[in-house]
Amino acid sequence: MNKKVKIRKTLANAGLKATVQRLVILETLTDNFSHPTAESIFKKIKKDYPSISLSTVYNTLEVFRKHGIVRIVNTDSVTVRYDSVTDTHHHIFFEGNNKIEDYYNPELDKLLQKFFLKNKIPNIEINELQVQIKGKHIRIQAN
Amino acid sequence: MNKKVKIRKTLANAGLKATVQRLVILETLTDNFSHPTAESIFKKIKKDYPSISLSTVYNTLEVFRKHGIVRIVNTDSVTVRYDSVTDTHHHIFFEGNNKIEDYYNPELDKLLQKFFLKNKIPNIEINELQVQIKGKHIRIQAN
DNA sequence: ACCGAGTTAATAATCGTTCTAAATTAGAAA
DNA sequence: TTTCTAATTTAGAACGATTATTAACTCGGT
Numbered sequence: 001m002n003k004k005v006k007i008r009k010t011l012a013n014a015g016l017k018a019t020v021q022r023l024v025i026l027e028t029l030t031d032n033f034s035h036p037t038a039e040s041i042f043k044k045i046k047k048d049y050p051s052i053s054l055s056t057v058y059n060t061l062e063v064f065r066k067h068g069i070v071r072i073v074n075t076d077s078v079t080v081r082y083d084s085v086t087d088t089h090h091h092i093f094f095e096g097n098n099k100i101e102d103y104y105n106p107e108l109d110k111l112l113q114k115f116f117l118k119n120k121i122p123n124i125e126i127n128e129l130q131v132q133i134k135g136k137h138i139r140i141q142a143n
Numbered sequence: 144m145n146k147k148v149k150i151r152k153t154l155a156n157a158g159l160k161a162t163v164q165r166l167v168i169l170e171t172l173t174d175n176f177s178h179p180t181a182e183s184i185f186k187k188i189k190k191d192y193p194s195i196s197l198s199t200v201y202n203t204l205e206v207f208r209k210h211g212i213v214r215i216v217n218t219d220s221v222t223v224r225y226d227s228v229t230d231t232h233h234h235i236f237f238e239g240n241n242k243i244e245d246y247y248n249p250e251l252d253k254l255l256q257k258f259f260l261k262n263k264i265p266n267i268e269i270n271e272l273q274v275q276i277k278g279k280h281i282r283i284q285a286n
Numbered sequence: 287a288c289c290g291a292g293t294t295a296a297t298a299a300t301c302g303t304t305c306t307a308a309a310t311t312a313g314a315a316a
Numbered sequence: 317t318t319t320c321t322a323a324t325t326t327a328g329a330a331c332g333a334t335t336a337t338t339a340a341c342t343c344g345g346t
Contacts, residue, residue, distance in 0.1 A: 017343055053295040074217035115251060128277040135269040160312055196326045
């Protein structure tokens with residue numbers, strides 16, 4: 001299925017009108033794996049579509065979040081970053097260059113689920129387990 | 144060892160002057176397991192020590208963070224929350240009431256370390272693995 | 287093509303955090 | 317104990333990110 005059609009379908013499934021702004025914001029987000037900020041999404045879009053407003057980007061991202069179309073990535077900076085992938089996955093935080101990457105590993109998910117099934121925490125019904133992997137970006141040695 | 148003495152020692156070890164403000168901020172933080180915000184630390188202290196400034200709280204927390212005395216807890220809200228426990232541990236995020244609790248489990252740490260030793264991620268030298276446990280607070284059934 | 291609810295744009299307001307510069311203070315040295 | 321100085325604190329301004337407001341616009345159903 002074509003990308004644009006997919007995006008339209010996502011909006012329709014959520015019961016959201018397919019406005020130009022929503023289409024372009026969601027497309028920007030799905031094309032970018034860098035977990036952009038609202039501001040950087042705005043700037044990227046502004047080039048091809050100068051009439052877009054920053055508040056529309058904020059509003060739209062919040063609407064998307066409420067509908068589970070995007071999620072917020074937890075960083076230790078003040079600004080919020082977005083991710084259009086909402087299924088179970090983890091995040092790699094590269095020290096220094098401020099990059100964030102997705103990390104998928106169903107085996108890890110299973111391992112964690114199993115662990116918390118055995119080691120029940122009282123008073124909580126877990127619905128998400130997410131690992132934050134933090135470290136330094138290194139170059140692989142050629143030898 | 145007495146609590147106040149311990150706090151003085153922590154500051155001395157970091158090479159930081161033991162000012163009243165630092166002592167009281169660090170004490171507030173170590174007494175509170177609720178991962179407070181800068182603002183809420185400020186308010187708590189203000190009662191007994193009305194001359195404290197909000198910027199001092201911000202400054203001091205940043206100094207502490209740089210010296211590894213406190214760490215920032217990643218939430219998906221805009222405001223930053225602090226934790227005076229800096230050794231390896233995980234966080235439980237309770238949905239709804241906005242509470243955050245520490246979760247210790249050396250077995251989990253070992254499990255994760257072992258996992259990532261087997262499943263190496265290219266280009267990264269991992270120095271922290273932290274699990275975010277998210278879920279609903281529930282009441283245990285009495286039967 | 288028209289209508290109405292939903293959406294957007296522009297901008298003001300707010301919130302949390304950082305910066306600035308002058309006043310104060312801890313702690314080393316005399 | 318007093319003096320000195322660099323470190324620290326204070327108050328408030330400035331800043332940057334986000335949210336709220338409201339009038340104008342538009343999508344999609346008729």
